[in-house]
Amino acid sequence: MSEVAYLPTGKRELTKVANRQAILDAARKVFGELGYETATVRDIIRGTGLAAGTFYNYFKSKDEVYLALASEGARQFAPLLKAQRAQSAGWEEFLNAAIEAYFLFLADAHKSWLSQRPPGETQPHVHGETPEMAAVFNEVREAIVEEMANGGAPITDPDYLAAACIAIARDVGEKMLARRPIDTKGATQFAVAMIQGGLNGLRQAED
Amino acid sequence: MSEVAYLPTGKRELTKVANRQAILDAARKVFGELGYETATVRDIIRGTGLAAGTFYNYFKSKDEVYLALASEGARQFAPLLKAQRAQSAGWEEFLNAAIEAYFLFLADAHKSWLSQRPPGETQPHVHGETPEMAAVFNEVREAIVEEMANGGAPITDPDYLAAACIAIARDVGEKMLARRPIDTKGATQFAVAMIQGGLNGLRQAED
Amino acid sequence: MSEVAYLPTGKRELTKVANRQAILDAARKVFGELGYETATVRDIIRGTGLAAGTFYNYFKSKDEVYLALASEGARQFAPLLKAQRAQSAGWEEFLNAAIEAYFLFLADAHKSWLSQRPPGETQPHVHGETPEMAAVFNEVREAIVEEMANGGAPITDPDYLAAACIAIARDVGEKMLARRPIDTKGATQFAVAMIQGGLNGLRQAED
Amino acid sequence: MSEVAYLPTGKRELTKVANRQAILDAARKVFGELGYETATVRDIIRGTGLAAGTFYNYFKSKDEVYLALASEGARQFAPLLKAQRAQSAGWEEFLNAAIEAYFLFLADAHKSWLSQRPPGETQPHVHGETPEMAAVFNEVREAIVEEMANGGAPITDPDYLAAACIAIARDVGEKMLARRPIDTKGATQFAVAMIQGGLNGLRQAED
DNA sequence: AATGAATGAGAGTTCATTCAT
DNA sequence: TATGAATGAACTCTCATTCAT
Numbered sequence: 090m091s092e093v094a095y096l097p098t099g100k101r102e103l104t105k106v107a108n109r110q111a112i113l114d115a116a117r118k119v120f121g122e123l124g125y126e127t128a129t130v131r132d133i134i135r136g137t138g139l140a141a142g143t144f145y146n147y148f149k150s151k152d153e154v155y156l157a158l159a160s161e162g163a164r165q166f167a168p169l170l171k172a173q174r175a176q177s178a179g180w181e182e183f184l185n186a187a188i189e190a191y192f193l194f195l196a197d198a199h200k201s202w203l204s205q206r207p208p209g210e211t212q213p214h215v216h217g218e219t220p221e222m223a224a225v226f227n228e229v230r231e232a233i234v235e236e237m238a239n240g241g242a243p244i245t246d247p248d249y250l251a252a253a254c255i256a257i258a259r260d261v262g263e264k265m266l267a268r269r270p271i272d273t274k275g276a277t278q279f280a281v282a283m284i285q286g287g288l289n290g291l292r293q294a295e296d
Numbered sequence: 297m298s299e300v301a302y303l304p305t306g307k308r309e310l311t312k313v314a315n316r317q318a319i320l321d322a323a324r325k326v327f328g329e330l331g332y333e334t335a336t337v338r339d340i341i342r343g344t345g346l347a348a349g350t351f352y353n354y355f356k357s358k359d360e361v362y363l364a365l366a367s368e369g370a371r372q373f374a375p376l377l378k379a380q381r382a383q384s385a386g387w388e389e390f391l392n393a394a395i396e397a398y399f400l401f402l403a404d405a406h407k408s409w410l411s412q413r414p415p416g417e418t419q420p421h422v423h424g425e426t427p428e429m430a431a432v433f434n435e436v437r438e439a440i441v442e443e444m445a446n447g448g449a450p451i452t453d454p455d456y457l458a459a460a461c462i463a464i465a466r467d468v469g470e471k472m473l474a475r476r477p478i479d480t481k482g483a484t485q486f487a488v489a490m491i492q493g494g495l496n497g498l499r500q501a502e503d
Numbered sequence: 504m505s506e507v508a509y510l511p512t513g514k515r516e517l518t519k520v521a522n523r524q525a526i527l528d529a530a531r532k533v534f535g536e537l538g539y540e541t542a543t544v545r546d547i548i549r550g551t552g553l554a555a556g557t558f559y560n561y562f563k564s565k566d567e568v569y570l571a572l573a574s575e576g577a578r579q580f581a582p583l584l585k586a587q588r589a590q591s592a593g594w595e596e597f598l599n600a601a602i603e604a605y606f607l608f609l610a611d612a613h614k615s616w617l618s619q620r621p622p623g624e625t626q627p628h629v630h631g632e633t634p635e636m637a638a639v640f641n642e643v644r645e646a647i648v649e650e651m652a653n654g655g656a657p658i659t660d661p662d663y664l665a666a667a668c669i670a671i672a673r674d675v676g677e678k679m680l681a682r683r684p685i686d687t688k689g690a691t692q693f694a695v696a697m698i699q700g701g702l703n704g705l706r707q708a709e710d
Numbered sequence: 711m712s713e714v715a716y717l718p719t720g721k722r723e724l725t726k727v728a729n730r731q732a733i734l735d736a737a738r739k740v741f742g743e744l745g746y747e748t749a750t751v752r753d754i755i756r757g758t759g760l761a762a763g764t765f766y767n768y769f770k771s772k773d774e775v776y777l778a779l780a781s782e783g784a785r786q787f788a789p790l791l792k793a794q795r796a797q798s799a800g801w802e803e804f805l806n807a808a809i810e811a812y813f814l815f816l817a818d819a820h821k822s823w824l825s826q827r828p829p830g831e832t833q834p835h836v837h838g839e840t841p842e843m844a845a846v847f848n849e850v851r852e853a854i855v856e857e858m859a860n861g862g863a864p865i866t867d868p869d870y871l872a873a874a875c876i877a878i879a880r881d882v883g884e885k886m887l888a889r890r891p892i893d894t895k896g897a898t899q900f901a902v903a904m905i906q907g908g909l910n911g912l913r914q915a916e917d
Numbered sequence: 918a919a920t921g922a923a924t925g926a927g928a929g930t931t932c933a934t935t936c937a938t
Numbered sequence: 939t940a941t942g943a944a945t946g947a948a949c950t951c952t953c954a955t956t957c958a959t
Contacts, residue, residue, distance in 0.1 A: 105943075108944090124421070125421040126333030129927085130929065131927090131929090139945090140946060141930090142930085142944075142945060142946065143945070143946095145931075146942090147943095150929080150930085155421075213359075214331075214332040249468050249486050250490075252467040252470070253463075253468055253487075255467065256464055256466060256468075257464065259463060260460065264456055265456075275453075278501060279452075282498050282500070283457075283460050284494065285497050286495065286498060287489075287494040289496065290492050290493015290496065291486070291489050291490055293489070293493070294489035312918080315919095337955085338953075347920045347921055348920080348921060348922090349919070349956080349957080350920070353918060357954075357955080518922080519922075539835040541747055543948080543950085545948090553923075554923060556924060556925065556926095556952075557922075557923055559952080560921090560923075565950070565951095627776075628745075660900060663885055663900045664904075666881040666884070666885045667877075667878045667900075669881065670874075670882075671878065673877060674873040674877035675874055678869055679870075689867075692915060693870045697871075697909075698908065699911050700912060701911065704904055705900070705903050705904055707903070708903035708907075729940095751932075762942060763935080763936080763940070763942060765933095766934070767940075772933065
């Protein structure tokens with residue numbers, strides 16, 4: 090309609106991407122520290138240099154930014170998990186692959202987020218989990234459940250077993266993040282050994 | 297204003313206690329269903345026959361009722377756990393005792409609360425844990441950590457191990473509650489077998 | 504549940520009714536002056552001595568208070584109009600009755616509202632009609648349309664005619680309110696004479 | 711910054727005019743559909759191919775575009791009305807001329823706007839009148855009032871009479887637009903006959 | 918002690934307008 | 939001049955808490 094069409098400059102595009110990222114970063118931090126309910130949109134934008142309304146140029150709602158974070162995490166993680174699983178021959182290898190993938194994701198994410206949450210300052214009623222962690226964890230859960238349904242780990246009570254494996258992965262992963270240096274190899278060995286041992290224990294108990 | 301000063305009668309005291317209990321019951325239900333943030337004080341008092349303001353005759357704040365619930369749970373549970381532990385000779389017996397105590401508590405609490413949460417209707421961003429469950433769980437965690445520190449389960453990494461034991465207890469306990477009939481014996485056997493097996497697995501891995 | 508049940512005292516009930524009325528009055532004034540869109544809930548409560556949140560103890564939304572005002576007006580007016588219509592034999596009497604009822608309502612409402620809008624200070628983009636006026640006006644409109652459909656005023660174009668009658672009633676009524684003293688008799692005579700004369704003029708034009 | 715200063719070419723000027731017109735067209739449509747308050751500047755520019763900020767190169771504010779629309783309508787209409795009036799000998803001719811001019815304007819505007827508002831989908835609290843219609847209507851109003859003040863229609867109550875004439879013109883005009891085909895002749899005949907008849911009726915009532 | 922209306926800070930969100938590009 | 943992201947005041951509405959009764 091107009092004679093002169095201004096194309097978006099590289100600079101503009103850059104700040105747009107940067108702002109989006111800044112909001113995502115701030116949101117991740119805030120959700121991790123405060124939890125979804127307690128975190129406010131204003132808490133999030135305070136972490137960027139932006140104004141309140143600007144948030145809504147990038148995300149339609151508080152919920153949407155949470156979901157964006159979660160699905161971004163899942164999207165990045167899914168191929169890693171898949172690749173690891175593809176290489177695995179049996180249950181033990183699968184388990185090792187899945188847990189290692191999860192721990193690597195956690196470690197990587199943790200490093201790049203510089204979560205820096207002052208230790209011990211945990212608020213009451215708070216998750217302590219970023220949306221991405223939640224999403225990625227769900228991927229692992231599903232992989233384990235699926236593998237188990239396929240007969241990967243034939244044992245009396247697959248429901249309890251899945252719950253237990255997942256629980257170990259989650260909580261050992263969390264502990265791992267609290268240590269320096271972050272040792273994914275060690276944590277993976279621990280978790281896998283414990284789960285495999287547990288399986289043996291359960292087989293014996295069955296008799 | 298009245299000439300005669302009535303001493304608090306037993307009846308009146310009972311009423312006070314009953315109201316307090318009604319609030320606690322309603323709060324437990326609501327916190328369990330909605331989580332701390334989402335639950336409103338009005339949600340809680342709606343569950344009693346009382347008026348909004350009356351809540352503050354019994355608790356100073358929404359937070360206080362949460363804490364009251366948690367510490368009540370812990371207070372009731374602590375002696376049970378202590379008794380069970382006292383009977384235990386070694387680590388295995390201790391573990392069995394602690395987990396059984398925990399599962400019994402869960403089952404009992406669950407029965408008496410009639411939590412009735414329609415399954416599958418879980419809201420996003422919500423805990424699904426009553427304050428008491430959280431508190432009692434912490435008791436168990438501390439017992440395990442303490443016992444482990446006392447050399448109960450000599451293993452490479454007590455920190456990870458504690459995390460894993462606790463994780464299993466929590467999540468198998470949760471699964472247990474979802475089944476009918478609630479089988480604490482079976483769940484305890486499962487959890488203990490898995491943990492003990494896990495310990496063995498870890499010992500082998502160490503070599 | 505509690506031993507002592509406090510019944511609402513008269514005083515409490517009084518302020519409740521009074522507050523509701525204060526909000527309605529303020530809302531009427533504000534809607535009349537500013538129109539629905541421009542008026543804010545804060546504009547309304549500012550007209551009472553109440554706090555912002557209190558508005559929502561009485562009405563669920565800005566829309567609801569508008570509707571309440573409108574339907575209250577219609578409810579009060581409907582029987583008056585019905586009574587007047589019941590006494591009417593033919594179209595002319597009906598017309599007289601309907602318009603008189605409308606003008607009486609306007610005059611009465613105007614007096615009791617003390618609308619006191621500073622003359623000349625009319626804002627741009629504004630209705631200048633309270634919700635009640637709108638609602639009552641609709642009642643009159645429907646009555647006229649209905650009567651006309653029943654053959655009350657057989658004329659070539661009932662659609663245009665209804666529009667014209669209604670238009671006269673509305674705008675003459677408005678002028679009437681701007682004069683002192685408010686002369687409903689005179690305004691009614693004028694409007695009816697004009698409409699009847701208009702009908703005659705249309706009959707002649709038809710030939 | 712550039713060495714060569716280009717004078718505005720005819721082409722460029724045209725673009726400016728075209729953009730301005732595009733905004734005016736979109737604004738008319740949007741104001742007509744949504745009303746002043748509900749319409750947003752973004753609603754308006756969405757109707758053009760332009761960007762949000764560009765709006766403010768042409769109009770200082772949302773209000774200004776409304777006013778521009780209104781005065782443009784008035785400016786276009788005033789000479790038409792004047793010409794029609796100039797040809798009129800007496801009151802009846804004047805009335806016919808004024809109303810016809812108004813209805814012609816309405817019909818023309820309506821056609822060219824293709825207002826296309828889905829009938830029946832009227833929002834609550836919305837005008838259904840473009841700024842131009844409002845402005846042009848005011849011109850007619852003033853003409854009638856003026857003519858009446860000059861003794862064109864000697865009758866008891868010129869204030870009421872003006873109100874009534876105007877009311878008829880407005881509402882019959884509105885009805886006219888809703889019909890197919892749009893029959894300005896018929897509508898004019900109707901309105902004039904009704905008003906003239908009304909005048910006669912008022913004269914008789916005076917006796 | 919019980920009541921429930923009143924309070925007001927603060928939540929998520931919208932939008933007219935500005936301004937760097 | 940065109941662009942469209944940034945701005946921030948203002949909006950509707952919620953809710954923990956207070957307080958007159």
